Amino acid sequence: MKNIxxxxxxxxxxxxxxxHTLISTEELLEEEENIIELPQIHERMNKVLTNLSQIEDKEKLTSELLQLHLxxxxxxxxxxxxxxxVRQIIKNIED
Incomplete structure (x- = not known):
């Protein structure tokens, strides 16, 4: 997740x-807000992975796998x- x-x-x-000609300030700000969510996503993933190894009930396992999917x-x-x-920057560099 750090790579992103x-x-x-x-x-x-x-x-x-x-x-500042390759990407608009608005788009950068929007993506920065998305990036801020990464630790929460990472935390959710770790929780799901921990839960997966502890679940034996098929119904609960299916539910947890759904969470992993999300x-x-x-x-x-x-x-x-x-x-x-990246694609937008490539396009704007070429223009």
């Missing part, structure tokens, strides 16, 4: 280098947002 923060910071620095979806969404930002 490093990627965001690198993109932010790149945007500053190009005098956490993975949140992580995937975070990476997708950063990926969109």
């Amino acid at each position: 923060e490093k990627i965001f910071n690198a993109l932010k620095e790149l945007n500053e280098k190009y005098t 956490v993975i979806g949140d992580i995937e969404w975070q990476f997708d947002q950063i990926h969109k930002m």
Whole structure:
């Protein structure tokens, strides 16, 4: 999860280098808010993983696996947002 923060910071620095022309301030602020949520997502993932190893009831296990699915979806969404930002920067550099 730290890598996504490093990627965001690198993109932010790149945007500053190009005098804030690669990505809008609004988009950066929105993504920064998303990045702030990462520790909570990481904490949820750790909790789910800990619970998985302790559950023996199939019904509870299914419920916990659903929670894992949701956490993975949140992580995937975070990476997708950063990926969109990278694509946008590539487009704006070429313009």
